[in-house]
Amino acid sequence: MKNFCKILSVLFLSMAWNSSAQLLNKSWGSVTEKEEGAWFASDEAKAIAENVLLYQRNIGGWPKNIQMQKPLTEAEKKELLDLKPDTHDVTTDNGATYQEMVFLSKMYRQVPDERYKKAFLAGLDYILEAQYDNGGWPQFYPLKKGYYTHITYNDDSMVNILNVLKEIKDKTDYFSIQPNEKTIEKVKAAFDKGIDCILKTQYKQNGVLTSWCAQHDENTLEPAKARAYELPSLSGKESAKIVLLLMSIENPSSDVINAVNSAVAWFEKVKITGLREDRTVENGKIVDKKIVVDVTAKPLWARFMELEDNKPFFCDRDGVKKYSLAEIGAERRNGYAWYTNEPKEVLKSYDEWKKKLPTELSSKKKVGTKTPRDEYNMVVALDGSGDFTSIQDAINAAKAFPPQRVIINVKNGLYHEKVKIHEWNSHISIIGESRDKTIITYDDYFDKINLGRNSTFYTSTVLVEGDDFYAENITIQNTAGKVGQAIALSVNANRVLLSRCNILGNQDTLYLTGNGSKQYFKDCYIEGTTDFIFGQATVLFERCEIHNLSNSYISAASTPDNVAFGFVFKNCRLTAAQGVKEAYLGRPWRIHAKTVFIESEIGKHIKPEGWNDWDKAETHQTAYYGEYNCTGEGFQPKLRVNWSHQLKKKEAKKYTIKNILGTNSKGKQWYEQFNQ
Template sequence: MKKIFIIAIILTFFIENTIQGQIIDKSWKKIINNKEDAWFASSEAKEIAENVLLYQRNIGGWPKNIQMHQPISKEKKAKLIQLKKSNKDVTTDNGATCQEMLFLSKVNKFQKNEKYKKAFLKGFDYLLEAQFDNGGWPQFYPLKKGYYSHITYNDDSMVHILNVLKNIKEKNNYFSIQPSDEVIKKVEIAFNKGIDCILKTQYKQNGVLTAWCAQHNRKTLEPAKARAYELPSLSGAESANIVLLLMRIENPSKEIIKAVNSAMYWFEKTKINGLREDRLYNNKGQVISKKMVSDTNAPPIWARFMELDDNTPFFCDRDGIKKATLAEIGEERRNGYAWYKTAPQEVLDKYPLWRKKHIKKIKPKDSFNVVVAKDGSGDYYSIQEAINNSKSFPYERITIFIKNGVYNEKVKVHKWNPHISLIGESKENTIITYNDYFDKINLGRNSTFYTQTLLAEADNTILKNLTIENTAGEVGQAIALTVNSNQVAIINCKLLGNQDTLYTSGNGKQYYKDCYIEGTTDFIFGNATVFFSNCQIHSKKGSYITAASTKENTAFGYVFKNCNITADENVTKVYLGRPWRIHAKTVFLYCKLGKHILPEGWHNWSKKEAEKTSFYAEYKNTGNGFNPDKRVKWSHQLEASTAKQFTLKNVLGEHKNSSKKEWYEIL
């Protein structure tokens, strides 16, 4: 019997400590947010609620970083009772006060108690009292000297407060405790002032609204410094949750819509692709090593701190000196601080539905001249939206002007949309980008042809002053631009990618003028007749520039005239071209060839018959890469009489024997 009794004691001890251990092992925040509703009706929840009441100060708020679910000794209880009169360390930082109010509300829902209600409402009064006249909230109230008195978005402090106010004023039963109607009127005023403060503190960069700093000076509203390593900067993390709050507002004003649109544009512009954070943990789960590594498949991330003038990420140690990379930061700060965040991705994911709900489609005043703008100032937000709403088979040209911005979308100019011009505000800053590649598409052997960022299938398309890029990296075939139509002009554009950057498809004629085209392998390929004039063709790797697949009996394939053929500094072995199909035709005239061009110039792609059927030629090229005497024997150095055939009119013209204007002369 004695033995059974001992076993029972041991089991009881084990069970009690296991239950207690399960609670203690969890963080206070997780207990509040992750526990099932029924748990808040338990005696455990009631015991913890008593702790929460003990930690609350008479002013109504709570201190931060307290694991309130852990047991409190008699001695500590006595000290906490004494501390109630003190206002020291009362804050909304790190979720403090707001999360304790939420916990008491959840317990009160199942275990009604006047003490919980009184404490909740006292916390509520504290939040209202702490608000500045300008609508912001400090990190600590009563105010502490230094950065603590700034308007504080850091760690979502102000967003937490506004979410509490929003749920109260909407009477949506999120909280089981509701203040009086008189107080709710005050709540509405406080909430609106808070939103107004958010709108006023959104930072303007060169006159354009962007995002927010973690702290703003309560008098000037300008970005402000906090700790030594928290310099004035734009913040990816805090800005994300501010925007999510704005997106939850029903019937948003024009100012709110503009703020959200502008922040969306900024998030798109500042996201970092191809970078992954690797962490090493010790046996206690603490980070002991953190480093950034390249990874083309990594999801987008955003830097915690970005320069106010140009969004460049920077890092700081406790010495307050800016560094360019995380690796330059000492271990203590490097491993103990969140330098990169993924929070803006939630904004990007939710934005399309929000936009559809809140931004009404307005018919453009002039359907032949429309504007696309990421900040909402145009007729359309996305390029594809503008194309999809354009007239089919119009009798006159439709011009879609695209304001500066990063447009992360796959764009298609449909066959029924001929005579469309996509005109960017500037080549450097009007960027159309996507990151599809062969293995990602995974549709079999022809997956390459689905990877393009922009696809032009309509005749008489004009693309001008644009950057079109595929950011997939060196992961195989990944097209930036596919043109599969006739009489298409690409003017003053940058085409960026790696393998297969530009696919010139179809039986039509294409004109590329004043363009920059870069890539690694076969980065200009296809079977169209194409004239490249005054373009820079840049190799990022030792490989092949062109892979023409000119159809048999076609007069001209690729013609490069007055182009500059360049490469990265470490690239030394590049071929001008190789035949994707055996009747390939490629000619370089009056071009400057860099030293990276191999003396033999051309490659047969292990197709011996192509040496007889293809046509590879040059005329009066210059530069260290021009070695006519060392070229493969089956290529050609043209005579003047033959070279004069390769004029723009002869290659692309439709009216060769008349003075009628050609299609490319009206660009």
């Protein structure tokens, strides 16, 4: 019997030691995340709670990177008591203060010790006191000199704070401890100021809202530098939790909705596909990281991206930007999280979030507005100040085959929707408030649609099927990225004019079709990678900038045999992204393709031969590719393929606007009908 008791005693001691060892092997954060329940009433939890109380400073906050579950010696306990008045290193960084408050709340629910409540409320007072007047929070409070004074989104510091305040102001059951009503009013005000700060710090890139930096200057609110390798940038990591917080707000304002829509569009635009991060781990430590090509890899986002163009970059401790992870030393390459997949949670939740929006702020008509105030002159505005908050709703409200032009005025904003101008929606004009700030965006692409070999034609962000369509001061974009065919704008209609518009995408950006259709692009910017202007319509591009994003083909015409003009570029400017050096003017999608460049400036990125036959030798006799009186380093007429044409002056004279675009049924020049 003695031996049996001895064995039991050893067994219980062993179990207790194993439990403590397992807990010590975990991080403090994982301990605070333990599911609420009986464990928080255990002696082990109570012992940890004593440590938490000891580590709290009189100001109410805690220092960071402390493993609170680690047993303390009597000397260590005395040292912590002596440190109580010290305000140095009290912070909300790396989960500090937030994690301790969560732990104390879980303790108090099981063991209503008033000391836990008092400590929790002191932590809340600390958070409220630390907030800037502009709504942000510094990394340390009291303020610590250096970059620590910046508004800190880094490692989700400010989001953690706001989540605490949100649970308290909403009086949820998440925390077992609730302050008095006077404090709750302060919490509500602090939360609102915090959200306002988030909205004000969302970075505008060329006038378009994007995401956030890990830290922002506390005075100017501009992106700011932290450590040497943490330069001002757009963050793929911290921005994700910010957006999830905004999406958790009930009855969001139009500004919050616009912020979310804009950030989601940005996440879609900058996601990295086809790459995988491989890690080599030895003895639990990462000893090497490599980025490898993997077409099956799930999307990644860079932690640091250039403010101007979203290009990912990396830094060593010398603060010098590199554009490949392999270029930086092993210490920073392996010891820092340069990539993240956190935005996937935003994209996963986005559609459900939109469905839950209040009716008056979702993509529906305004409450009480069944018809627009003027059915021939409508207004679309995301803030609800117009007739509709959705462009498609305005189109759907338009008369079929109207007796006069229907003008849809669109206020600045990011309209995340697929738009279709139906065949019966003729004589519609969509007029944006400003070219770069009125944006229609979506992200469909071939594999996402997955409807077979013709999936490309379902990917359009905007599809025009109604004749006599006009658009002005609008950006139309497909943000799917370099994932194959993904159309921004499809035009399958006659007598269509776009003026001062941006058409943005990658492969197959602009599809122009329709039997006998005549279309006109004037003063537009069009960008893409492969065949980014394609189709069978007769189209005049005048004073447009055509921008190559990769070494590929600008155009892929499929002009019918009996049609005189295909794609005609007059007075256009051909430009390219950095590093693009070998692009073609065009190749034939169908063998009778016709494409001509007249008096245009051709950049040096265009290959000397100019044109490609797409391995269709017969096109040397059937296609018509020509140039006339062009300029620029890329205009090399003597080096062009011998089956292309350098037009004579007499030949060029037939390329007039009237000859190319024709007239309407009344014999008038149809492109003059629009309000330009």
